[in-house]
Amino acid sequence: MSRRQWVTGKWAVPALSGILIVASFLLERAIGGTANPTLAPQWWFDAGVHATHTAGSFLLSDLLMLAAAVVAGHGILAKALRALGARVVGIDLLVSIAAIGAVLIGNFWEAAAVTFLFSVGHALEAATLNKTRSALAELVAVAPDTAIVMRDGEQQEIPAGQVRMGEIVLVKNGAKVPVDGPVVSGTGAIDEASITGESIPVEKSKSDQVFAGTVSRGGFLQVLATGIGADTTLARIIHRVEEAQDAKAATQSFIDRFSRWYTPAVMILALVAGLVTGDVVLALTLLVIACPGALVISIPVAIVAGIGRAARNGILIKGGEFLETSAKISAVAVDKTGTLTEGRPQLTDVVVLDATMDRADVLRWAAAAEAGSEHPLARPILETAREEGVGPDGVPGDVTPVPGKGIVSDIEGRRVLIGNGPLLEQYGVLDDVGAADTARALAAAGRTPMIVAVDQQVIGVIAVADRMREDASEMVARLHAAGVRKVVMLTGDTRLVAEAVGKATGIDEIHASLLPEDKLDAVAKLQREGHVVAMVGDGVNDAPALATANIGVAMGAAGSAVAVETADIALMGDNLLKLPQAIGLAKRTVSVMRQNILLALATVVVLLAGVFAGGVTMSLGMLVHEASVLVVILNAMRLLR
Structure with a gap:
């Protein structure tokens, strides 16, 4: 100094x-x-x-x-x-x-x-x-100071805050990325530890997203600035951590209310003791040794340390209340697609069931119908159709989504159905070619089948599959080790597909073929059973369930302003193991809070006994009091390790 x-x-x-x-x-x-x-x-x-x-x-x-x-x-x-x-x-x-x-x-x-x-x-x-608060200081420190932009055909180095939206920013080896945005040219390895907590650099190429505050470890990138200044992911993280570290937990609010009554009570005790004994020194000593300093600081210092440690690992916890609630989580509900699986389904099967058609015909009709769909499973069908030269040229005349069943499209004046068995029944299409049996066999293999029918004739079954995340089963095991009693899958997929995924991951309970409101009901049922529920989802289809759960968790929130601002816990990366890590850290933080409260109260009791027994002076009492405050703080700082 x-x-x-x-x-x-x-x-x-x-x-x-x-x-x-x-x-x-x-x-x-x-x-x-x-x-x-x-x-x-x-x-x-x-x-x-x-x-x-x-x-x-x-x-x-x-x-x-x-x-x-x-x-x-x-x-x-x-x-x-x-x-x-x-x-x-x-x-x-x-x-x-x-x-x-x-x-x-x-x-x-x-x-x-x-x-x-x-x-x-x-x-x-x-x-x-x-x-x-060092984690917050570290986040602020990684904010870039300068940026190299292309202006008037030349490279210009300017303060990072002066980059304009839509400019091309150059990121060279060893430099910090000054903006959020997609790579428009070049390749490189980016260290994203400041955002996701992952230490291994990620390879970036054209169309990949990069974030301000990350560091180039090799290569040369040209980045289109779509997030600048306070609109970057890093700025939102810093703002969220700052707010979270100042937010009060329920225990802290109780301690604050307690201290408002406790402090005047100490003054009355000292006054009474002085009047009864006639000993002014005793009264003044009581004022000093009964100070609730360690008690008052015991909770906020643990919250600051716990939330700071989580932020360093790419886990954003909204505040002390949510940190405390996370320590009580006994059931975790997870969506399948994008959580237990990678969220990038691929077309795996095209089964032809109409003798007058071939694979290309079935794929063409399916792709034409899905061209007007926003469902995630439409993408792999359309991509495969384009690769095989049968992709749709335009868009369907009319598309009617049937929740939980599929879609109905008008293609060249013909009605095309793509979905499950109940969709066929609803529209009076007879399955006389064994489509249901084919769909069951595909589902049992862990794939998602869709029956395709043109007008009143079933022509085939297509299937897509989403690859399981490698760490999905380990996440479930670690959640159990962290004290979570039940891990539940909530998915809109068929039961056979869900059971295949559940068996591979060790999920305790499976709820399949769910609509968004069904997921909400499933979460509410867990709460009625006495569970404190965390819901992990994408924040769109799962919004009702996320809002109902005690803790809403957003996966892969980096770059998503909505997830960072609204989720109770935002996991910045796609690493599933961050979830049990967050719950474990919450439990350790609450444990430290309890230790600190016990230490603070024990110190006051011992000092009070020492005063009435004799031997504890004002100076000695203050020395022990301040020592207890430091012990409380140092105990909380263990969370930073």
Whole structure:
């Protein structure tokens, strides 16, 4: 720390007060209390308020000790008066009354010691709290300062905040990416640890998304700026973490309410003790040792550390309330597509069931019908049709989605159905070619089948499959290890497909063929059974269930402003193992909160017993009090490891 920081920073007051205390001790030792002139007026001693020296012994060393108390105590008194102005009786008022009382009875050492130790404690609290906020500081530090853009056909280096929307930004090896946007040219490896928490660089090429604050580890990229300044993913993360670290947990709100009653109660206790015993020193000592400082700080410091640690790992937790709730999660509901699977289905089968048609015909009719569909399974059908030269030229005349069953399209004046058996029944199409049996066989193999019918004739069955994530089964195992009793799959897919995925991953319970409102009902049923439920989904089809769950979790939220802002927990990357990691961290954070509360209360009880038993002075009580505050903070800082 520089000399300027010592003079102007948080350590200036305790440093000056400490110097005055040391000077007082040295002066008293040097002159032995015999040759020093008396500095107190005679009325002081006539009033009998001086308890520690005889008349004529108010020495220069006492003046230095009084000065130390004033230097360290004036800020404490100012804070106490400001709090009183807001009708808050706080810890600073207790210390101020104790210090002023010690001065009035001539106990200058106790006044100086109490205020000095309290100011040292404040400085140490500030320093260690800043340390617990280190994850936020690290996020701010990765924000790029400059950017290289193409302007007027030339490369220009400008401040990152001056990049304009739609400009081409050049990202060279070793440089920080200054904007969010897609790669328009070039290839490179990008370290996305600041966003997703993953340390392994990700290969980027044309059309891939990159984020501000990530670092190029090789290659050369040209990026189209679509997110600049406060609209970047990094800026949203910093804003969310900042808000989350200041948000209160339910336990913290209770402690705050408790301290508002506790502090005045301590003052009444001290007053009663002083009146009953006639011992002013005892009353003032009670004010000091009963300070609830460690109790008040025990919760926020743990929340700050826990949320900061999560952010460093690419896990955004919205606030202390959600952190505390996450520690109680006993059931996790997951969507299949995009969560347990990669969310990139591929066409796997085209089964022809009409002797007058071939594979190309079935695929052509299916693609023509799906051309007007927004369903995720439409994409692999259309892509395969285009690759095989049978892709649709235009769009269907009319498309009618039938929730939970499929779609009905008007193609060249003919009605095309693509979906499941109930869709055929609804439109009176007879399955006389064994389409249902074919669909069941494909579903049993873990694929999603769709029956295709033109007018009143079934012509074939197509199937798509989404590859299982490699870490899906490990996620389920780790959730169980983290204390989650039930992992439930909620999917709109058929039961046979869902069961194939569930068997491979170790899912406890499967609910298939669900509509969005059915997923909501399934979550509500888990809650009625007494579970605290976390729902993991894509935030669109699963919105009702996400809103109903105790904790809504967004997967792969990097680049999604909606997910970052609305999810209770946002997993920035697509790593499934972040979910059990988040729950485990929440449990550790709540455990630290409980340890801190117990330590704070135990310290006050022990000190109170020591005061009434004798032997605990104001200065010793304040020393132990500040030590307990530091222990509470250091205990919370373990979460940062």
